[in-house]
Amino acid sequence: MSAVLELNAAAPRHFLDLKDFSAPQLRAMLEDAARHKRTRRGAKKPLAGKTLALIFEKPSTRTRVSFEVAMRELGGDVIVLSARDTQIGRGETIADTARVLSRYVDGIMLRTDSAAKLHALAQHASIPIINGLTPCSHPCQIMADILTFEEHRGPIAGQTLAWLGDGNNVATSLIEAAARFGFTLRLGCPPAFAPSPEVLAWAREQGADVRVTADPATAVQGAACLLTDTWLSMADSADEALARAAALAPYQVTQALLAHAAPGAIFMHCLPAHRGEEVAAEVMDGPASVVFDEAENRLHAQKAILAWSLG
Ligand code: CP
Ligand code: NVA
Numbered sequence: 001m002s003a004v005l006e007l008n009a010a011a012p013r014h015f016l017d018l019k020d021f022s023a024p025q026l027r028a029m030l031e032d033a034a035r036h037k038r039t040r041r042g043a044k045k046p047l048a049g050k051t052l053a054l055i056f057e058k059p060s061t062r063t064r065v066s067f068e069v070a071m072r073e074l075g076g077d078v079i080v081l082s083a084r085d086t087q088i089g090r091g092e093t094i095a096d097t098a099r100v101l102s103r104y105v106d107g108i109m110l111r112t113d114s115a116a117k118l119h120a121l122a123q124h125a126s127i128p129i130i131n132g133l134t135p136c137s138h139p140c141q142i143m144a145d146i147l148t149f150e151e152h153r154g155p156i157a158g159q160t161l162a163w164l165g166d167g168n169n170v171a172t173s174l175i176e177a178a179a180r181f182g183f184t185l186r187l188g189c190p191p192a193f194a195p196s197p198e199v200l201a202w203a204r205e206q207g208a209d210v211r212v213t214a215d216p217a218t219a220v221q222g223a224a225c226l227l228t229d230t231w232l233s234m235a236d237s238a239d240e241a242l243a244r245a246a247a248l249a250p251y252q253v254t255q256a257l258l259a260h261a262a263p264g265a266i267f268m269h270c271l272p273a274h275r276g277e278e279v280a281a282e283v284m285d286g287p288a289s290v291v292f293d294e295a296e297n298r299l300h301a302q303k304a305i306l307a308w309s310l311g
Helices: 023-038 062-073 094-104 116-123 137-152 170-181 196-204 216-220 238-251 289-311
Strands: 051-056 077-082 107-111 130-131 158-166 184-188 210-213 225-229 268-269
Touching: 023 137, 023 170, 023 289, 051 062, 051 094, 051 289, 062 107, 062 289, 077 210, 094 289, 107 116, 116 130, 116 210, 130 137, 137 170, 137 268, 137 289, 158 216, 170 184, 170 196, 170 210, 170 238, 170 268, 184 216, 196 210, 268 289
Parallel strands: 051 077, 051 107, 107 130, 158 184, 158 225, 184 210, 225 268
Antiparallel strands: none
8 A cells, every 4th residue: 555545434444554644644643642641541442342353473562462451441352363373374365364354353453474464464354454563564663652752852743863773664664654744764774774765765755854874873963862673673584693783783772872862862662672782771771761651652552543443
């Protein structure tokens, strides 16, 4: 899907990628997320009687728990499945799985090892599909990140954020967000681990100010927020670990690198983090770090996504 999502009463409201949405649609979801955060304990139950299936082909702590709690707090229920425990693991097609699950549940969140599987599920399901991470993107994470940034540093439009390290799935969704939320994005990445040229070209066509540099100090100049992520994602082969560590070591977020950013810059990481690899312990555990607010905000952001998709 490349065009902005047109609302069609008959079509399921999939949440697949940030680029599928207009800026006002995403802004409305964020405002709803902030409202869910403020009213958490006294919240209404807009998803009473609804069931969400959570399907995991890859491990998860935050995504699993935050979606499960979000559904329960919105009055709904969840079924958690690991793909290997289902017939998908024995070769049942995604299309048939989509058709069958559409008869039982009201929505599906999928974490998968293949973006093509997510898109096949969305194509064949008559219920909303939510992207819980693919090797290509992680949009729920970035909705939580924007919420977190704005809580600490005010409106994100016009501000500068810097990504350090691997131009991976999380970086891709951040690039899409730069286009939709109007912030400047600098990515400090070695050429071998630069973000996909397609997403960079798309963002620039949308008018986004997104630039990649191989120099980490240049990337963070004037940034109000530094972000990074693991050097070895779940979709990457463990055989690559040593080569990745060697190429990415200069991009570690250290106190010295943070000193090149704007005064009062914050640090974000989607987690799980590896202290001493992509981030120094003194940054991860220091005063600039807002990583646990960021993790909490998965819950609030996903309530807004669930309410939009299933409500
Ligand atoms: N950030 C994130 O998606 O964490 P999990 O892999 O624990 O779900
Ligand atoms: N880039 C990481 C994100 C984990 C939440 C991965 O895909 O493993």
